[in-house]
Amino acid sequence: MTGTLVLAGTPIGDTADAPPRLATELAGADIVAAEDTRRLRRLTQALEVQPRGRIVSYFEGNETARTPELVEALVGGARVLLVTDAGMPSVSDPGYRLVAAAVKQDIKVTAVPGPSAVLTALALSGLPVDRFCFEGFLPRKAGERLGRLREVAGERRTLVYFEAPHRLDDTLAAMAEAFGGDRRAAVCRELTKTYEEVRRGPLAELAAWAAEGVRGEITVVVEGAPEVTEELDAGELVRRVQVREEAGERRKEAIAAVAADAGLPKREVFDAVVAAKNAARQSPRGA
Incomplete structure (x- = not known):
């Protein structure tokens, strides 16, 4: 049977916020993969728990190289606990590559929910x-x-x-x-x-x-963008883009800014600008 990958949330500040299951998993895992082994040591001391498994580092610099090693251990039946310095693994922290690789191998992935910044x-x-x-x-x-x-x-x-x-x-x-x-x-x-x-x-x-x-x-x-009540037709959108371009903004930036001000998708403003440009090309000179 294959093992289990456990993603464990760790305290973002106060160690008293650690979920009780974290200590249990730390004590019972076959392998603990930690973003920083020194911070892990401080955490285990605070929780008064002694991991019995092997502790390895797993951070941005060695994620790619170490993932196959951990997957091999999981395939072999190991219970691997992944912890980062703070919060939930994979959320702006190491973890995504290992989870994706484990899922690909049909390995069970579970989590110990914890604090989240x-x-x-x-x-x-x-x-x-x-x-x-x-x-x-x-x-x-x-x-x-x-x-x-x-x-x-x-x-x-x-x-x-x-x-x-x-x-x-x-x-x-x-x-x-x-x-x-x-x-x-x-x-x-x-x-x-x-x-x-x-x-x-x-x-x-x-x-x-x-x-x-x-x-x-x-x-x-x-805060999210406010709901825009002003309705702008395509001509007004194009005019506002042109004003920004004449002020020195690049077209891409002008389109993004006008779209944001109007609360519209950039694509809608872009399409209006392209349509106006095509119409100008097709219009007879002097018309």
């Missing part, structure tokens, strides 16, 4: 939580980051991001540019830890606050 931040944000989407980490390069944000500027669902503290001010400033400085957001810092802080306000205000420097683990929650 995404859900904790959502609950504390004060923003709508009935519909949301998780965007993970944004690109580090400024141009790519702004482009990614413009892609979702018209998204109606609440958005959740992870960010490094030293990039927070630039990210919030880019969000204010892409979404509008008045868009509501919450910066959740050091969740469940001693210096937990949730700062709520408009993006422009939060960007100014972050410019002074922020420390700790950061989760950013941003």
Whole structure:
């Protein structure tokens, strides 16, 4: 019989939040694959549990190489426990490759539910939580980051991001540019830890606050785009794109910005621009 892969959620701050099953799995697993073995050691000491199985590292740098080894152990009947530094494996952490490989081999995959920075931040944000989407980490390069944000500027669902503290001010400033400085957001810092802080306000205000420097683990929650009541015909959409282009924006960026402002899919604005361009070509000169 094949073994079982267990994905275990670990505390995002306070070790008292560890689910009771985590200690049981740590003690009984044949192999514990940990993102950081030193942090695992501190966790097991806090939980007063001694793993009996083999402990191996499993992080971004060795995921690809170590996955076949762990799958082989699973095929052989081992119970493999996967833990990351904080939260649930696979969610912006190592795990996806191993889960996909295990599923391909018809190996049972189960989970020990645990703390989640995404859900904790959502609950504390004060923003709508009935519909949301998780965007993970944004690109580090400024141009790519702004482009990614413009892609979702018209998204109606609440958005959740992870960010490094030293990039927070630039990210919030880019969000204010892409979404509008008045868009509501919450910066959740050091969740469940001693210096937990949730700062709520408009993006422009939060960007100014972050410019002074922020420390700790950061989760950013941003309000979704407001419902647009203004109805714009194709001609007006094209005109707004042209205005932005004349101001120096590239067409792709202008289309994304107009779509976000109008609460429309980018494709709809793109199609309007293409149709107008084709019509201009077919129109007789001087007409």
